[in-house]
Every structure is written in structure tokens, then in C-alpha cells.
Amino acid sequence: MRLVGQVVRELNAYLSGHPDERARIEPLFETLLDHARRGHCRHGGGCPVISAGALVVNERGEVLKARSPHGVWQFVETHVGPTDVTPRTAALRVVRETFGPLDVWSCPTHDDAPLVVDVLPAHAAPHYGFRYVFGAFSSTLPSALQDNGVAQWMPLTSIRSDVLQERVRKVLATGV
Numbered sequence: 001m002r003l004v005g006q007v008v009r010e011l012n013a014y015l016s017g018h019p020d021e022r023a024r025i026e027p028l029f030e031t032l033l034d035h036a037r038r039g040h041c042r043h044g045g046g047c048p049v050i051s052a053g054a055l056v057v058n059e060r061g062e063v064l065k066a067r068s069p070h071g072v073w074q075f076v077e078t079h080v081g082p083t084d085v086t087p088r089t090a091a092l093r094v095v096r097e098t099f100g101p102l103d104v105w106s107c108p109t110h111d112d113a114p115l116v117v118d119v120l121p122a123h124a125a126p127h128y129g130f131r132y133v134f135g136a137f138s139s140t141l142p143s144a145l146q147d148n149g150v151a152q153w154m155p156l157t158s159i160r161s162d163v164l165q166e167r168v169r170k171v172l173a174t175g176v
């Protein structure tokens with residue numbers, strides 16, 4: 001990830017909208033600032049991992065899921081790699097990789113912050129999930145992806161996280 005400053009800005013914007021979440025996100029903040037100050041990472045294998053996820057919603061209020069190799073329908077997600085500029089561009093990358101020419105746009109969130117920042121169960125290192133919401137017209141999803149069982153529009157109620165479902169509802173209420 002090349003633009004730490006942009007991630008810090010996004011986190012600041014996110015926390016100004018969700019101040020009650022500061023405590024759980026604070027460790028990521030500390031790490032990013034430490035990286036910026038030193039110009040390198042000194043965490044070894046324990047450096048926090050950031051994933052970027054994309055929730056694509058259409059004009060009918062449905063969300064787009066992809067089938068995993070294990071047959072589970074889920075939102076697309078990827079690790080933010082060294083070539084990704086920000087988590088948001090990583091989320092757009094995985095949308096492109098999974099859904100091909102699907103034409104998406106960013107939906108308004110608080111100062112372009114992620115819709116949700118999840119703290120995921122840690123393995124070797126702390127793991128954070130940045131989830132962004134994008135809009136798309138249902139008709140632009142290539143029909144081959146649906147026919148082959150790769151991608152599918154699903155109702156909002158298929159979002160398992162209540163917090164996420166509620167926030168997507170709010171975005172939809174202001175128009176995709």
C-alpha cells in the first residue's frame with residue numbers, strides 16, 4: 001500500500017462518523033503512524049493486515065455476491081497488496097477481477113470513508129477489513145457470470161452482519 005496518508009485520512013473520516021469505534025481501531029492508527037514516521041515497517045510478521053471488500057448495490061436494492069471456490073456466496077474481498085494505492089483501489093481491483101467489465105461508481109459515504117471497518121479474527125497478525133459500497137446497474141453484470149453460477153444479485157437480507165446491512169440500507173435510502 002503506497003499511500004498511508006490517504007488511509008489515515010479515510011480512518012479519520014470514518015471515526016468522525018463512528019466515534020464509538022475509536023478504541024478498536026486505535027491499534028491500526030498507531031501502526032500506520034509508526035510506519036509513516038520511520039519510513040519502514042519494524043513489525044516483522046506481526047504487521048497488521050488490511051483487506052478491502054466491495055459491496056456492489058444495484059438500482060433494485062440488491063447486493064452482488066460471488067461464489068467462492070468452496071461454493072459459498074460472499075462479497076468480493078482481497079488483501080491490500082504493495083501495488084494497491086489505497087484499500088479503495090484494491091476493492092475496485094477485485095471487482096474488476098471478479099466481475100469483468102461491470103461498470104461501478106462509488107456511493108456517497110461520510111467523506112469517502114469506508115462503509116464499515118471490521119476488526120477480523122486475528123491469526124498471526126491483527127486483521128482489518130475495509131468495506132466500500134459501490135453502485136452498478138443490474139443489467140451491466142455480464143449474463144455469462146450469472147449463467148455459470150459465478151455471480152448473483154441477492155436481497156439485502158443476505159448480508160449477515162446487521163451493522164453492514166443497516167449501513168447499506170442508509171446508503172440506498174439516499175439513492176444509489
Ligand SMILES: [Zn+2]
Pocket residue numbers: 031035040041042043044046047048
Ligand atoms: Zn509494520
